[in-house]
Amino acid sequence: MATTSEHVDLRDDLIRLVTSRLLDPLEILLPQADLVGLRSSVAADAEMWAAQLLGEDAALARQLAIRLMAVLYPGDAPFDPPDGWWATPLGRVTARRAGHPSKEGVSFGVAGAMLGITRQGVHDLVSRNKLSRHPDGGVTVASIRARLDHRREL
Numbered sequence: 001m002a003t004t005s006e007h008v009d010l011r012d013d014l015i016r017l018v019t020s021r022l023l024d025p026l027e028i029l030l031p032q033a034d035l036v037g038l039r040s041s042v043a044a045d046a047e048m049w050a051a052q053l054l055g056e057d058a059a060l061a062r063q064l065a066i067r068l069m070a071v072l073y074p075g076d077a078p079f080d081p082p083d084g085w086w087a088t089p090l091g092r093v094t095a096r097r098a099g100h101p102s103k104e105g106v107s108f109g110v111a112g113a114m115l116g117i118t119r120q121g122v123h124d125l126v127s128r129n130k131l132s133r134h135p136d137g138g139v140t141v142a143s144i145r146a147r148l149d150h151r152r153e154l
Helices: 004-029 036-054 058-072 083-087 089-097 108-115 119-127 141-153
Strands: none
Touching (some): 004 036, 058 089, 108 119
């Protein structure tokens, strides 16, 4: 179960991201537009999104995480965040609920970022069969998600 601080951190991160990536550019493009209603709607929606991402319905959380990635990080290339992104509230919940948005296997460095541990820690988990190697090298995202779920249950 999610803690209150985890929920609040995620909600605040979502508000910041939606505001900076969507509303602020609209305000620049459409200076006469009244975005006050949209800003308060984002605050309410972010509360609901945080609850859904952290809630019991894994399928809903995964679908929402994928939708948020598509809207907040649009582009022609698959979303491949820097390692530090995985330490953000949205990055942590995305790792657990959806895994990497565009890969089935990731490097040991990315796996470490997703798990919040060092690359050496990932090597140790792979050697102890706590994480699975990907056939193309690195670690499977499925085993990272399983590890995150297992840690959450403890």
